[in-house]
Amino acid sequence: MILCMLLLASLPEASRTEVNPAICRYPLGMQEGTIRDEDITASSQWYDSTGPQYARLQREEGDGAWCPAGLLQPEDVQFLQMDLHKLFFITLIGTQGRHARATGKEFAHAYRIDYSRNGERWISWKDRQGKQVIQGNVNTYDVVLKDLRPPIIARFIRVIPVTELPMTVCMRVELYGCVWYDGLASYSIPEGETIAAPGFPIVYLNDSTYDGYHERRHLYGGLGQLTDGVLGLDDFTQSHQYRVWPGYDYVGWRNESFSTGAVEMEFQFDRPRNFTSMKVHCNNMFSKGVKIFQKVECLFKPRLIADWEPEPVGVATVLDDKNPSARFVTVPLHQRVGKAILCRFSFADSWMMMSEISFQSDMESVNPILVTVAPSTTEPLEAEYNVTEGTWETTSSVTSTWIGEKADDSNTSILVGCLVAIILLLLMIIIIILWKQYVQKRLEKAPRRILEEDATVRLSFYSYTIANNQTQIHQSNPTYERAFPLDLEYHQPATLLHKLPELSQSAEDSVCSGDYAEPDLTKSTPHQGFQNNVPHYAETDIVHLQGATGNNMYAVPALTVDSLTKKDISVGEFPRQQLRLKEKLGEGQFGEVHLCEADGLLEFLGVSSTEFTRQPVLVAVKMLRSDVNKIARNDFLKEIKIMSRLKNPNIIRLLGVCVRDDPLCMITEYMENGDLNQFLSQREIYSKFAVSNNIPCVSYSNLLYMATQIASGMKYLASLNFVHRDLATRNCLVGNNYTIKIADFGMSRNLYSGDYYRIQGRAVLPIRWMAWESILLGKFTTASDVWAFGVTLWEMFVLCKEQPYSLLSDEQVIENTGEFFRSQGRQIYLSQTPLCPNPVFDLMLKCWSRDIKDRPTFDMIHHFLLEQMESNI
Known part of the structure; x- marks a missing residue:
């Protein structure tokens, strides 16, 4: 049996074409x-x-499923790992709970996926909108299948159950896909560019699903849209996908951006291969200045540490100015052997766009003594387009000669193949044993959130130039060590309270002061709460960020819980029987937020009696469960009193309460068009193209108008010394005619769980929107709301199609705040978007000033945006 397996392993594999996700299941x-x-x-x-x-x-074996030990906590990272032993193209995943012949009752409500191609670097899967969490099962027995869009190319897969409350979770899993015969492990390319022509929609030609590194406008070490099996359409502004931007299916480059007139791409493979051809799917919309490449030359190297072989294989295309269809171009590679290929694609016009690249290779064992000889000619190949086959065919050839010959004795070949297979098998067993020991040691030493051994990370971002006070400051892309190692005891609040005596004072007394005393680094020691001159993560000061129903709690000065009673409530008691539940918006530890219809609400509010007042009104109802403790009940009453004090056209208004009996409820406004994040993500910037195709769109003036309203609402909160603490597009509601009201329940919504970072199951933090002093020192002020306003403004000018710092993990975002603390010029900022004009981006940068005193006030921001609106009329 073993001999048969070894012989099968030594058999050559046939060449395969590019993968088709529709049948790779x-x-x-x-x-x-x-x-x-x-x-497993x-x-x-x-x-x-x-x-x-x-x-x-x-x-139904064993007790019916895999169950991680103990109750799964919201912050836990428990995983089920599968080793597929080679690269697979994975398009679908199926999950199931523990039925155990009707005796089990555990299942995963949600999960996420990490994957790796080499067992060392792990990548978190995200969908095309940047969300990581996948909805799982609703019972213990039904199988739920979820398409992975984009698909995963990996050898190792981890399924990680996700929960919002402590619970027992059990899972059964199946993966679906096919073997990744292509063998491509990574490609490195220049970053895709953007087309922004007046009167037309902005076309983003970036590789949006790339899972490698981004550095100095270059992508390396990963795979993305060039290997997802999706072929771009003839019109590059159109897409196969839903809710994506123009140009999504293509990666494209502008000729004038490259002094050499060519784009270099490096491809690395899982092992050395005999390459027969490369197929490149290109756009040829020549009316827009886009053509297939003029020629390509490829170099090879047999090992990653070797030099590139000097003799290229090349092909020159016969350009087609009559047929604008997108097409495959087939490049013959003439059995050249290599583990890496470097190809230079030369421009034929202003733009070059590609949507897919695949490689065909024969997997016969390569005799080490065989070497390639230079092609007989250095002339590039001529090629003609074959309309029937949809490929280009060469009309002249480059020849190659092999020195040495294969052994004629078939028995010798079989013996050599068996010996090689045995050696590889033994090496694999040794690697697996070492890997298991390595993983076991890491799991024993690592805390739940961050591994101690993860000593360095690479954080990089695009080069950009900041114009501030008429001074040009160039910010480059340094690769640097971890900003600060988090204390391995940072989960323990008692330890933190001991280590941060100067920060453990009442947050209510200092949170709205607006001034900030810089920590004296010369006096701080590790015992005083600092490590590497950076304060520890101050979770003890921010665990009360959430309200009873899961929404964020406004920080308000001089408002004590003990003094609150139902008599302090200034709004009327609304008949709860006139509320009709429509949809659950979110939930917290002690309550829920529902979307309801309120009958007779306008009449209740004193609006003149007409037929219109009798129509139901859409409202949000925060409902406190009846079995909560006294603290949660008082927090809810405190929130009612806070909300009753807010009377501004750009702040959600408290309309009524139901507090005579349980469950306690507060009724607030809700807007017809939902939250701003969903509103903008479903729209494109206004253009003739969008209007003619009936695509919902917004104009630049609309964005300014909505931003001005947000600034107006925050100006009002600041005048009362109220601090919002979770300002973001998800917490802004949109009415008719682009009216905006600031709300507070985005934190409770499952839809936005990926925007929050959870600490010890006690608080979720919007760290991508938080100022550095809020993350490191637990200090929330109006100035930290100004910081969040700058991030909210950035969201609006990408139409909410990208999460802030989407290229960084949560831990890397926290590390970046350490750079702000050190103030050594190495911090990373959000980059200017194509939609964002320079004056507005300058405002964002001022909002992200390191020193609080340098940030503008909301009064100044509101005045500035009003001026921008007037100048745009």
Whole structure:
């Protein structure tokens, strides 16, 4: 049997064409057992009978599923890992709970996926809108299938259950896809560019699903849209996908951006291969200045540490100015051997765009003594387009000669193949044993959130120039060590209180002061709460960020809970029987937020009696559960009193309450068009193209008008010394005619769970919107709201199609705040977007000033935006 397996392993594989996601949906072997028990591991298991080997879909073995040990906490990272032993193109995942023949009742409501191609670098999967969390099961027995868009190319897969409340979770899993015959492990390319022509929609030609590194406008070490199996349309502004921007399917470059007139791409593969051809899907919309490449030359190297072989393989295309269809261009590679290929694609016009690149190779064993000889000619190949086949065919050839010859004795070939296979098998076993020992040590030493051994990270961003006070400051892309190692005891609040005596004072006394005393670094020591001159993460000061129903709590000076009673409530008691629940918007630890229709609300509010007043009104109802403790009840009453004091056209208004009996409710305004994040993400910037195609759009003037209203609402809050603490587009509601009202319940919504960072299950923090002093010192002021306003403004000018700092993990975002603290010029800012004019981006940069005194007030921001609106009329 072993001999047969070795012989099969030595057989050549046929050349395959590019992958097709529509048919690449085969089960990979969890249910059938092709994936062996020893290849399925987990971070923990409750019992031996709920080990990872029982996580097979539709199988009822052991106690019915994999169950991690103990109650799964919201901050836990427990995973089920599968080793597929080679790269697979994974398009679908199926999950199931623990049925255990009707005795089990555990399942995963949601989960996320991490993957790796080499077992060392792990990547978190995100969908095309940047969301990581996948909705899971609703019962213990039904299988839920979820398409992975974009697909995953990986060898190792981790399924990580996600929960909002402590609970027992069990899972069964199946992966679907096909073998990644292409063998491509990564490609490195220049960053895609943007077309911004007046009167037309902005076309973004970036590689938006790239999972490698971004540095100095270059992508390296990953895979993305050039290997997702999706071919771009003839019109590059159109897309196969829903809710994406123009140009999404293509990666494109402008000729004038490259002094050499060519784009260099490097491709690295899982192992050395004999390459027969490369297929490149290109756009040829020549009426817009886009053509397929004029020629391409490729160099090879047999090992990653070797030099590039000097003899290129090249092809010159016959350009087509009659047929604007997108097409495949086939480049013959003439059995050249290599583990890496470097190709230079020369421009034929102003733009070059590609949507897919695939490689065909023969996997015969390569005899080490065989070497390639220079092609017989250095002349590039001529090529003609084959209309029937949809490819270009060469009309002249580059020849190659092999020195040495294969052994004629077939027995010798078989023996050599068997020996090589045995050696590889032994090496694989040794690697697996070492890897398991390595993982076990890391799991024993690592805290839940951050591994101690993760000593360095690479943070990089685009080069940009900031114009501030008429001074040009150039910010480059440094690669640098971790900003600061988080204290491994930072989860323990008692330890933090001991270490941060100067920061553990009442947040209510200092949160709205607006001034800020710079910490004296010369006096601070590790015992005083500082490590590497950076304060520890001040979670003890921000655990009360959430209200009882899960929304954020406004910070208000001189408002004590003990003095609050129902008599302090200044709004009327609304008959709860006139509320009709329509949709659950979110939930917290002690209550929920619902979208309701309120009958007779206008009449209740004193509006003159007409037929219109009897129509139901859409409202948001925050409802406190009846079994809550006294603290939660007082917090809810405190929130009612806070809301009753807010009377401004750009702030959500408290309309009524239901507090005579349980459950306690507060009724607030809700707007017809939902929240600003969803509103903008479903729209494009105004253009003739969008109007003619009936695409919902907004204009630059609309964006300014909405931003001005947000500034007006925040100016009003600042005048009362109220601090919002969670200003973002998700917390702004949109009415008719682009009216805006600031709300507070985005934190409670599952839709935006990916925007928050959870600490010890006690608070979720919008760290991507938070000022550095809020994250590191727990200090929330009007100035930190100004910082969040700058991020909110940035969201609006990308039409909410990208999360702030989307290229950084949560931990890297926190590390970046350490750079603000040190103030050594190495901090990373959000970059200027194509839609954002210079004056507005200058305002954002001022909002993100390191020193509080340098940030503008909301009064100044509001005045500035009014001027911008007037100048834009």
